[in-house]
Amino acid sequence: SQQGEEDPQALSIQEGENATMNCSYKTSINNLQWYRQNSGRGLVHLILIRSNEREKHSGRLRVTLDTSKKSSSLLITASRAADTASYFCAPRGNTPLVFGKGTRLSVIA
């Protein structure tokens, strides 16, 4: 399946620190998308990285993609309390998105 598996399952950091989350998958993909979900809410699309891209930036977010290792990472720099949420990666080929358990990030003020 194209389900991504996020690691770690939970991460707790101090405000101002950087947070790194990893994603592994098993099949070939067209792109990989990262999402944030605040408790009880919908998913917010953060960033899309295409299979021919290796790195992409958006504000405080930096995403890398290594298709040879079938892995991706999401780095949030200078974290804020408002970044507290669950983060999901979604490898995408030609089928609907399948989600793993996500990484639960807690940013402590």
Next chain:
Amino acid sequence: SAVISQKPSRDICQRGTSLTIQCQVDSQVTMMFWYRQQPGQSLTLIATANQGSEATYESGFVIDKFPISRPNLTFSTLTVSNMSPEDSSIYLCSVAVGDSSSGNTIYFGEGSWLTVV
């Protein structure tokens, strides 16, 4: 991008009743999906809503329990029928937008949080 409106955002339902969730998109989209997220769990795909034909259901989900309509390219409904407490979940509508050659971007609504009592 796409702006997705879901209604209701939250509801408390009686056991045995049915509730219909609406999903409205601000642009025409080819692909729409419905997901369920049970408390403390990840998202599970219920079905792909196909315009002009029956929805495509994932394993474990059936049309009698989760009938879906897709009358046009901007609107879909999901009905949760004969609800039980196990149906208490967030139900999310999502759409695929953009360049199919590099893979579409998937956007989500804010979700409909149903509690069955």
